[in-house]
Amino acid sequence: xxxxxxxxxxxxxxxxxxxxxxxxxxxxxxxxxxxxxxxxxxxxxxxxxxxxxxxxxxxxxxxxxxxxxxxxxxxxxxxxxxxxxxxxxxxxxxxxxxxxxxxxxxxxxxxxxxxxxxxxxxxxxxxxxxxxxxxxxxxxxxxxxxxxxxxxxxxxxxxxxxxxxxxxxxxxxxxxxxxxxxxxxxxxxxxxxxxxxxxxxxxxxxxxxxxxxxxxxxxxxxxxxxxxxxxxxxxxxxxxxxxxxxxxxxxxxxxxxxxxxxxxxxxxxxxxxxxxxxxxxxxxxxxxxxxxxxxxxxxxxxxxxxxxxxxxxxxxxxxxxxxxxxxxxxxxxxxxxxxxxxxxxxxxxxxxxxxxxxxxxxxxxxxxxxxxxxxxxxxxxxxxxxxxxxxxxxxxxxxxxxxxxxxxxxxxxxxxxxxxxxxx
Amino acid sequence: xxxxxxxxxxxxxxxxxxxxxxxxxxxxxxxxxxxxxxxxxxxxxxxxxxxxxxxxxxxxxxxxxxxxxxxxxxxxxxxxxxxxxxxxxxxxxxxxxxxxxxxxxxxxxxxxxxxxxxxxxxxxxxxxxxx
Numbered sequence: 012x013x014x015x016x017x018x019x020x021x022x023x024x025x026x027x028x029x030x031x032x033x034x035x036x037x038x039x040x041x042x043x044x045x046x047x048x049x050x051x052x053x054x055x056x057x058x059x060x061x062x063x064x065x066x067x068x069x070x071x072x073x074x075x076x077x078x079x080x081x082x083x084x085x086x087x088x089x090x091x092x093x094x095x096x097x098x099x100x101x102x103x104x105x106x107x108x109x110x111x112x113x114x115x116x117x118x119x120x121x122x123x124x125x126x127x128x129x130x131x132x133x134x135x136x137x138x139x140x141x142x143x144x145x146x147x148x149x150x151x152x153x154x155x156x157x158x159x160x161x162x163x164x165x166x167x168x169x170x171x172x173x174x175x176x177x178x179x180x181x182x183x184x185x186x187x188x189x190x191x192x193x194x195x196x197x198x199x200x201x202x203x204x205x206x207x208x209x210x211x212x213x214x215x216x217x218x219x220x221x222x223x224x225x226x227x228x229x230x231x232x233x234x235x236x237x238x239x240x241x242x243x244x245x246x247x248x249x250x251x252x253x254x255x256x257x258x259x260x261x262x263x264x265x266x267x268x269x270x271x272x273x274x275x276x277x278x279x280x281x282x283x284x285x286x287x288x289x290x291x292x293x294x295x296x297x298x299x300x301x302x303x304x305x306x307x308x309x310x311x312x313x314x315x316x317x318x319x320x321x322x323x324x325x326x327x328x329x330x331x332x333x334x335x336x337x338x339x340x341x342x343x344x345x346x347x348x349x350x351x352x353x354x355x356x357x358x359x360x361x362x363x364x365x366x367x368x369x370x371x372x373x374x375x376x377x378x379x380x381x382x383x384x385x386x387x388x389x390x391x392x393x394x395x396x397x398x399x400x401x402x403x404x405x406x407x408x409x410x411x412x413x414x415x416x417x418x419x420x421x422x423x424x425x426x427x428x429x430x431x432x433x434x435x
Numbered sequence: 436x437x438x439x440x441x442x443x444x445x446x447x448x449x450x451x452x453x454x455x456x457x458x459x460x461x462x463x464x465x466x467x468x469x470x471x472x473x474x475x476x477x478x479x480x481x482x483x484x485x486x487x488x489x490x491x492x493x494x495x496x497x498x499x500x501x502x503x504x505x506x507x508x509x510x511x512x513x514x515x516x517x518x519x520x521x522x523x524x525x526x527x528x529x530x531x532x533x534x535x536x537x538x539x540x541x542x543x544x545x546x547x548x549x550x551x552x553x554x555x556x557x558x559x560x561x562x563x564x565x566x
Contacts, residue, residue: 047477262503331506384480385503
């Protein structure tokens with residue numbers, strides 16, 4: 012067995028008394044003694060920080076880099092930014108999928124355009140090597156350099172409505188940083204990943220600040236050189252104390268992202284065609300919904316696919332769950348097996364009021380004194396399509412849990428809010 | 436996560452290797468989960484309990500505990516009839532995390548009191564936790 016890998020924040024996790032577990036060969040915190048529920052709610056109401064330095068980075072640079080990514084990524088780099096679908100430019104990033112020729116998933120990624128011919132690609136833990144190799148093999152041009160920077164880039168996330176207020180306290184020129192920092196844009200750089208818009212922390216450390224995350228809530232992904240990560244983590248913990256900042260483990264990261272209908276690579280997307288799922292925005296569909304705006308690896312297979320299973324989000328009626336796995340399944344009201352569970356967790360910030368899903372942050376719809384009990388939610392992979400509102404059942408053979416097919420789960424998410432309103 | 440030395444394991448209770456505790460009093464028995472169990476599970480968000488009047492044989496599943504992360508089955512340590520369930524857990528499942536011993540889950544009337552003798556003493560339970 013391969014030895015467990017540790018991130019540079021391992022010492023912090025253990026010292027805090029976190030419950031640790033293996034995730035993609037890294038020994039990672041599931042939760043701290045504060046508990047999952049409190050961590051989940053901290054991100055909804057205040058802010059949370061996550062050690063995400065197990066994730067991997069790959070850089071692509073040199074003339075032809077953009078064309079290589081255009082050939083490999085499931086997003087059209089010339090038409091992907093914002094509602095107007097403008098081209099990816101310096102300071103913008105984009106979410107997409109790297110597919111095999113048969114339309115199955117290698118990994119999902121966020122691609123950052125650092126410079127005209129220089130890109131940083133953030134992929135999942137353990138995927139730096141495979142994605143770098145895939146890009147190299149797909150490249151028929153000289154002069155493009157693909158580098159796997161696994162374990163060389165320090166990454167952490169700060170998520171939640173107070174994130175900007177906290178981050179502001181450690182940045183040299185926060186006004187400059189936050190100006191125009193819209194959802195899926197970034198500023199700054201580090202080490203070999205420099206951009207033309209450097210950002211420094213008050214102590215002069217180089218940092219890349221990205222208006223992205225994996226919780227559905229307002230916040231940032233932060234990148235520094237790996238030996239600077241512990242100092243950044245400690246600074247933010249201290250800066251966030253007055254704002255109710257909490258260190259958060261992978262369990263609350265999972266429950267937050269499931270409520271935000273975001274997929275976990277190798278669990279909700281994987282070795283089956285990336286189609287008939289809730290993530291249509293990750294493909295370069297033309298307005299006709301039948302063709303793509305560009306050609307890329309896997310495109311033909313997806314357009315020809317007619318028998319793909321359907322990946323659908325669901326939410327339950329109380330916090331009860333049936334775990335994903337070989338021993339559980341999804342059945343219809345007649346009791347017939349129709350598929351399997353991909354993810355099933357509990358979003359602790361939501362509950363049902365008269366049948367409707369209400370969140371702690373649903374604004375006027377949230378009743379006074381609302382104390383959500385949590386609802387199970389996640390994704391199922393089914394052999395036929397179901398419409399939102401239809402009922403299916405999760406079962407482990409003994410227990411049978413009624414859940415509803417959904418378009419969305421946790422209402423009132425803050426990820427896209429204007430940064431100005433979050434600094435007020 | 437708590438170290439073994441940090442776990443609260445009352446001397447006067449009997450335990451099972453499924454990390455449940457029992458306390459016998461006047462011919463009835465309360466059943467809950469140990470400090471170790473609640474610490475391992477993390478925040479408990481739902482407790483599925485049986486009905487009063489349900490009968491179980493030793494080892495039967497009588498309910499489930501749900502944390503955000505996982506579902507754990509509860510097995511009856513001693514056969515018998517359920518005479519009460521802790522209704523406070525329906526609205527406050529987190530009470531088990533706060534005090535797993537004050538917050539019992541079910542109370543039963545054992546059908547075969549000799550089964551009680553087979554339960555673990557605190558010393559034997561502690562040995563199991565040492566692994």
